[in-house]
Amino acid sequence: MKGTNLGEFQEIVLLSVLILDEQAYGLKIQKEISQRLKRSLSRGALHAALSRLEEKGYLESRVGGATAERGGRRKRFYSLTQSGKIALTQAKELREEMWSLAPKFSI
Template sequence: MPKANYLAEFELLVMLAVIRLGEGAYGVPISREIEQQTGREVAFGTVYATLERLQEKGFVRSSLGDSTPERGGRAKRYFRVTPTGLRTVQETRQILIRLWRGLPELEGGVA
């Protein structure tokens, strides 16, 4: 079997949030989306560090929006998933499906 790209858990959560948010994907909404979907608190620094790593891997790209007065003149940095990133999300999903299929029924939380 050829080696597939695989995303770590938090990388996958960030990628899925970026995909769900579409053109509105920047730090704060990405963090909120992950918090809403998982019920766990997410630090902005962790999200940005993960986005940087994903960008280095070629899985996301970023662009700067217009600066706004409410942000002290700073521009928002928007993210989008690249075609390579989308393939990696799909490969990760397939790996997880195969792993789940190989498990016996879970009763009481233990296999």
């Protein structure tokens, strides 16, 4: 597994999965991120990030049951692994440490 340093978008995807908990599937994650970032997000970009995070061992997925509302298609639900939780915690701690060292400024 590669280093635990997360890019900003990867961190946002992991946080969205954490926030959505049992409802973390593609469309819901996409809507959560778009709402928080106040910009559109393509499905392709999201699914590429989800795949990479799963390959790194930060996410795991399971396929839910087929539903009539989705034309018989199944949803893929995501959840954080222990490694994903550790990576998020380390990213948070690094940001907090750096902010604590930065001089105060005003906008």
